Amino acid sequence: MGATQRLTVPGKFEHLAQIAEFVTTASRAAGLNDDDVFHVEMAVDEACSNIIEHAYAELTGDIDLTCYVPEMGRLDIVIRDHGQSFNPDEVPVPRLQEGAGLDAVQEGGLGLYFMRKLMDEVRFEFSPENGNTLYMVKRKQA
């Protein structure tokens, strides 16, 4: 327990599969169940896709992932980039509950929506010195 694992990859779509493998392995090592592992894979994939698509739209840079297991059954993930920051509060929330499925998906914001649905904690920090940091926590479901 307490082991920290890190992965740094260029912010390019072709590294998404490698990122997925990294967080899947870390999730299993944290004692999460199969559903949890899938949810972590999905949330991290959406987070990194957003970084590549938006933060690194006009810049190039790395994505730095750190996985930490503070106790068995809990995985903390920190994702850092040095691209364009954004305001999470300005990302539209998909209107999925209103039966607007088709249009809501096209309007975007689905990735952030998935992250918040799938993880127990999702928190962003933006700093000129340290870049953009996303903290996510997943706890083992009963």
Next chain:
Amino acid sequence: MNVETRELKHVTVVKVTGRVDSATAPELERVLSELINSDRNQLVLDLEGAEYMSSAGLRVLVSMLKAAKKGGGDLRLAQLSSRVAEVFDLAGLTPVFGIHTDIVEAVGSF
């Protein structure tokens, strides 16, 4: 991700295997767009081997569903894994697509 197409009499079956994410979704879009643009717009997507689909994949499928319907056709889905089915549920898209348990049923639905 790998995409294979099989032309039947009235329907084209597109078999997708592997991961559909932001890296691979554009390739799926290219294949489906080409079919729809050449009037092959009665489409069945065989997702048995699709182990993963992100919101990027969903956006492509929604866009292609609209394009197929505009041309008088439809994009119907078959053999979703429980993981991919969960993603469709999460996005509220399950009622939007015709979803079938097997290919024969999906092809026969046209």
